[in-house]
Amino acid sequence: MSLAISGSEAIPAGGLSPRWLEFHEDWYLLRHSDVKELMHQYGYSDAQLFYEEIGCHRGHSPNRYFDEVWYRQTYPEVRRGLLEKRWKSGFEHYCMEGYHSFSPHWLFSEVAYRRRYLELTDQHLVERGFCNGYDHYLSYGEGHGFRAGPFVDVALLQKMARQHGEWFGPEGLLASWLALPSHVADSMPMSWYFDAGWYLRTYPQVGEAIAAGEYGNALHHYLTNPTPDAFSPSPWFDEAYYRRTSPDILPSVGVGGLRNGYEHFVLFGAHEGRSPAEGIDLALYRRHPLVWSDCEGGVHDSPFTRFVAEQHGLAVPVGHEEPPLDEDQTRQLFRDEAALYLPAIARQKLDFRVRGMAEVSVIMVVHDQIDLTLQALASLRAGYEGAIELIIVDSGSRDETSGLEELVEGAIILRHKVNVGYLLGCNEALEHVTAPAVLYLNNDIRLYPDALHHALKRLYRLETTGAVAARLVRTNLYLQEAGSIIWRDGATYGYRRQDDPNIPEASFSREVDYGSAAFLLVKTGLLRRLGGYDTRYWPAYFEDTDLCVRLQKIGARIVYEPLAMVEHLEFGSSGQSGSHQLIQRHWKVFAQQHQEFLRQQQPQHIRNALLGRERRRPERQRVLLIEDRIPLRGLGSGYVRSNDIVRALVALDYHVTVFPVMRDPVPSFLLYRDFPEEVELVFNQDMSTLPAFLEERAGYYDLLWVGRTHNMARLLPLLNEASRFLPHCGSVLDTEVVAAPRTLLQQKVLGVTPEGQPAPELTPAEEEKELDRLLAEELRCAHYCQQIVAVTEHDAELVRRAGYPNVMVLGHGMEPAPTARPYGERKDILFLGAFHCEKAPNYDSMVWFVEEVMPLLKTLPEDACLHVAGYVHPSVDMTPLGRHPRVEILGAVDDLDALFDRYRVFVAPTRFAGGLPFKVHEAAARGLPMVVTDLLQQEVGWKAEESLLSAAADDPAGFAAAVERLYGDEALWQRVRQSALEAVMRDTDLEQFRHRVKQIVDASLN
Template identity: 80%
Template sequence: MTFALSVPDAKTREEHRPLWMGFEREWYELRYPDVAELMVQHGYEDSYLFYEEVGCHRGHSPNRYFDEIWYKQAYPEVRRGLLERRWKSGFAHYCDVGYTHLAPHWLFDEAAYRRRYVTLTDHYLAQRGFYNGYDHYLSYGEQHGFVAGPFCDVRLLRAMAHRYGEWFGPEGLLASWLVLPAHIADAAPASWYFDPAWYVQTYPQVQEAIAAGDYGNALHHYLTNPTPEAFNPSPWFDEAYYRETSPDILPSLGGEGLRNGYEHFVRFGAHEGRSPIEGVDLRRYKQLPLVWFDCDGGVFDSPFARFVAEKNGQATAAGIDEPALVEDQTRQLFRDEAALYLPLLARQKLDFRVRGVPDVSVIMVVHDQIDLTLQALASLRGGYKGAIELILVDSGSRDETTGLEDLVEGAIILRHKVNIGYLLGCNEALAHVTAPAVLYLNNDVRLYPEALHHALRRLYRAETTGAVAARLVRTNMQLQEAGSIIWRDGATYGYRRQDDPNTPEASFTRDVDYGSAAFLLVKTGLLRRLGGYDTRYWPAYFEDTDLCVRLQKIGARIVYEPLAMVEHLEFGSSGQSGSHKLIQRHWKVFAQQHLEFLRHQQPQHIRNALLGRERRRPERQRVLLIEDRIPLRGLGSGYVRSNDIVRALVALDYHVTVFPVMREQLPAFLLYRDFPEEVELAFDQDMSTLPAFLEERAGYYDLLWVGRTHNMARLLPVLNEASRFLTHCGSVMDTEVVAAPRALLQQAVTGLLPDGTPAPTRTAEEQEHALDALLAEELQSAHYCRQIIAVTEHDARLIQRAGYVNVMVLGHSMVPAPTPRPYAERRDILFLGAFHNVQSPNYDSMMWFVEEVLPYLNALPDDVCLHIAGYVHPSVDMTALGQHHRVEILGAVDDLATLFDRYRVFVAPTRFAGGLPFKVQEAAARGVPMVVTEILREEVGWDAGDTLLSAPAEDPRAFASEVERLYNDEALWQRLRQSALKAVQKDTDPEHFRQGLQQIVKASLN
């Protein structure tokens, strides 16, 4: 049984009925046990008819998904409508109009769901057959991990379903939970925000109310009872304490505002780090690395949710180092796993047959331990599909290694009756090598996927590279080395040994002193020139260190490649017995042999590891670039330009460390794809750790580059105090934009000051004085830097107006890449930009376009839509935009080529802005003609009607007219496309950008 509902698509209405629309006969008769008696009294035989004519007036709900009583209590306008008899029930109101924006149930908030998932616009839902967000969640979202709300955690419901399987049916987790008896529903939490067992134990009256049938369970009572401030939801939140310590929230509580302090805490305070109870410092807790990683990665909704889960034993204790895996146990596990390969490989040989010239010759010296050997070879073969010439030296084995031919096909096997040792075995094998590169590989390793591929690619990246070292990880998942350091006394140190293998310091490529020959890739010609290993290091130890030093003496570089990751069973090939004495003896040999080399090395001390981790070429300088966040290209708002600066600095052979003022929110592995492999991303740092970071790296950097003026203002006290650690360090402030004119224009457009009060009306003279005052305030910290960077000549003049003459200009870098789809196959309108807050120019421009311009687009077909793409900060509510039937919100998009290829027109309806409009240049470079406001046309300096179309920001009708003209005129479209491509190629030439950047750096260092 279903109810009438106004929806835009009749076909959709016929094909799909939301669960919340139906009448559940069996549920209804169980929920209201007096219905049977009342039906007899009133002469009804059908419970649906009874509900329609009697039950709905008595406050009955038609199904489990809608709560009639709660709905009328939550929305005063619904109560008024019922009193005025415009609707006969709250459910009738919901089906008529409420479904578009109101919550139907205390467990699901339509507006919050749409805010969380910005792509769920009205257009998106209608096109895919969903009536609203609630319908989307019940029929699709829950199955795909969407979050219904803070009090409904899908993972906890799944755990409950596993425990009480007989109570959960195929209709879904939420649907099943809604009909659970109280003793089951209250046995385990459905959310970390509410503890049902604690609640009923603490408040006996709740149990009585549930038994009386007034409430279905403890959570139902907490979220719907008439005195919400009288109850605490769990032992970890105190309503009275929160109100006392957060007095700023009191005006928003009660009446038609927030229900209680906990509602504020769940929506805001838990994410801000406000204290929920005396003794719990949530702000400090949220700064712990594991906490922010779990929360930003979506494992937990907030630091508070993670805190409660931890207290319940279901989250790793944050801030406390977990005990390291016992290495003896992990070493044994490594061996046990190797033994598993034997039966598998007995059935099918490892194929190392070579057809043609091999890509690489792999030399492996083995002595017994067939299981380790086969495990290493299996990982080698499985991780690289190219031609491998495998040369195995059997050094006096007595186990199944003597039958390697039966297990490995195509290998060159050199046999010895006695153990000749690793060094002599490798030198013998070198004579059989035919590939241009040699990989020295231990048999006690496992290669991670693509390790050899990445190493080979690095080896041939530059002619000067002689060898490539791997990121070696011990069996206990701690680093063995991320490249190795040779100290002045000849001793060695694996950089970041015993650290997390994914620490930022281990995750970028660089020149190093040497790499362990557990995995060492070397060019064959250089090896033969040096005669392989020096036999004075027979049988092993320091032979690889010596080889790397000799390679450097003939001008070859040793490069660390973090993508070549290898798990290593240390001493697995040789065992540790006798190793120490041999190491000590060969250390002395090595130190004596390379005295001249060693005197230029760092003295042996762990604090010198930073300086020793990289073989610094005299001409290569180090840059510390500080930005709001790690500048990912998808963030827009100047981050693309910062990313281009990083790339250009690397191309100019600078070493770059990127440091974020705000700790990065994305998982680290998602960051690297946006940067060259040589860049060090300090993703585990933020402004609070900068003083310690600078102290640890005292004297390390040659240039400090601070992106955005407000960051210089924030950091100035830190930089002043830490200047002793930045001796002989140049400094740059990259303004990205001079914001003062934009701020004044924003006030003129919106009529409001930043605090929300009305903006004053100013004369022209007063406007100039206001501009000078804002410029002085904005640039007050610029005195710290040797050079100030503007993005346009106009901005440079503004900076000079504020009294600074040390100004240089650096625009954008871009390579035109026009998308190929022809005009006739394109449709719709595109806007691309980031939404970091609701005060941003992009948010204002989209609100203006949707509210003021779209209504005038009458000459376009009704199905032509505006698609809004770009990063949306979680704090930005996009629902006002998404409710327009011509709007679809795409969110962040990685593949911009595919994105731009489908649209006919790009719009940039910006009403206030500053700097250089990247979005305009990007659309031009992608070959999508555009309509922009006059302010953007003036900033980019292109001619209207020749390169783009424009209209005044205060004339929505004119803007709409230009959009229609461009959309419908193919000849105009083609002419603008070609002209814009030429203009953007001239204005954003990458080589000109690099040259300008080089000049800036040189000026800053002099």
């Protein structure tokens, strides 16, 4: 039954009664043991009426969801209100106004919950009938995997419920836990952030307080006791140690701030990698791929909780991984799995009938081993829907291969009574080929999905490509080869053999010496021109190496395609008997035949593998690009431009390696979708490993491109030390933005310095002097570089002002792609930008727009909302925006076409910034008219009232009026849209962008 709370504010928005408003009579009488006696004493028979008239004044809680005593202790303003008799209880305050932002219980934080789930804006909650985040969690969130907070782990609660089912009821996991007796609640962990058993053993006084009825359980004591810095929550966190080693947190801990050091650690330190106790290197631990995967996948809240789970034996130990799989066992498993295919295929034939023209001819030579053959063919058919001309050479089989026609439909089968060998079989099959490409395919392989599709795309991408090699993975899931190297003596080496197949070095496309014919895709015309395999290598071995060399001699390129991934049972089709002697004999034949080619190859040594992994063309130069992070487009804040620079360098035929100063928490497989396949992304390293990386690649790079001045400043000592590994290597500093003017403007707008001190009022002369000082400090590291890049001519002038004439301008490159939805079918306002910290321009601009501009938007439809899209760093609190009734927070959005297609107006209310506003170009390119501040209008250089509307950053009324005009006037909207499209087409031409990149590289190398 819901409680009766007076006052209109007590009626929750959304129209539904939240569970925390209910009165729980059974729980109330159990929790407050003196109530029955008091009810008798005061003459009450109704427990709810007693609570409303007597119990609420005595500090009673009406239900398990609200802790009255804790609420009063936590919020001084509530205590003052009770003393002034403005409320009867903390619960009445919560129901009347506190529910908007106050936390009702020590296990749930309204602010943290709303910060974790950005979509839970007031608008979102009201539309779905919830009055606040707590209501959402209790009614919906828990059942759908939402996290109540760091001390509530649903997976652990579920485990407890399975073991103590009699205590858990239909009201939910958290609700049931809140009613548990202490001996049950403390018997198992409810969160890896707290160890109740250790806590009770370490602090025996806690058990005494629980027995005396002062606390409900150990966690209740830890989160509510009056001396929070006197206790540590687990053996893996030391409160005193953390305060001592993280002195920067001390001003935030104490009265009115964080409860203790552990609260900081749970909110921030555990995710940053700060050490929680002596001997625990959490920063190193969180870099491990297993830790990344578990944390990013939501299995664990932070590296710390995974570490604790590991200590309990409930996570795979880092550093103690299972030993590599025994290859003899995995080879046998591969064969056993192949045998499983036979019954299924016997019931339904594999269909290789060609209707029309064949897209690719697959040549497979088989000798017995029907199970391997059918497994290979099944994976081939399942992974490619196009027209495959299948040509099978049965080389003297004695098993069920003789009945292959009954299992495979549409194949050309060439039979021999004796084993003619792989080479002669392939050459015979070549005579029957009708498709423009030939795939040599062993029968001891399994194709990963779309392997052939990706190989064909790579084969036809460039006219000069003659053959495509695959990423071959052995049955033990280690690499066989990621492209292969031919040494100067004619010996061969599968690049990165015995490594993880997903390492960066194996994950980008490049021109190689050769690829094994277990999977080798070749253009048919070139094969016929060369006559197929050279019969000197009969029956097998070195025939594929020789073929690739002969292809290169006639000008064709061999390209490694990492997306063409194939599992290979090495020596599965031929067996190993006699192979070694045959390899040695044909090695000598090969070395003698191709002496001139081999003289240009690297000498045989594993340290030369880096140079040998790619066919080096003298004109193709290598670029090492260093950025804060792997520059994903969704990160905004200059990363899109860095990504475009990478793409331009690749388009200009440079080999590009991207190296992050900070290791990115994004799973590595998600990084590749943002980059061309030719880019090497060194996602598994960071600034701490850069010296070793440069030493390993000494002399490899022709150009170093450093993104952002602060990175150059941090790297300068390291680069000076490692300069011997970068001989003849040019260098570029890409400033991305010259920050000094922005710093001065930010101080003027906000009235504080970046350090949080009151900003001094400067005369124009003093401001010019301060600008010179800031420029000199910011660009002190620029002397290292042959070329400096600025994003605008204005920034370039600032660089020259600081004393560096070697500066060039590189803006944005963009292809206009206007969205199609007409004006009348669009609604709402859009802002798209990244939120990396609360001091950044985007955050300030949105707070200003929501607080100052939106209240002035009177003529817009009542349901018109502002939608805020873009990456949000976990440290950024978006709840001040989300609490506005006409604001929706979308977070990162992948499909920008769909995003821009639904809105009517774009806003960029930036009050301080520098460089060139990408968001303005992007909105214009998508055909969304915009209103911006005069600051951005001047930076982009477009005329107001033509390509955009603008207003001063200190004029919210003017900004609101411009939004209303553009939103409501279709003729104006159409005119601004068209003008902006023409402007962005002129200013961001991709060809000009690439040409400028080429000029910068040339200037840095000459």
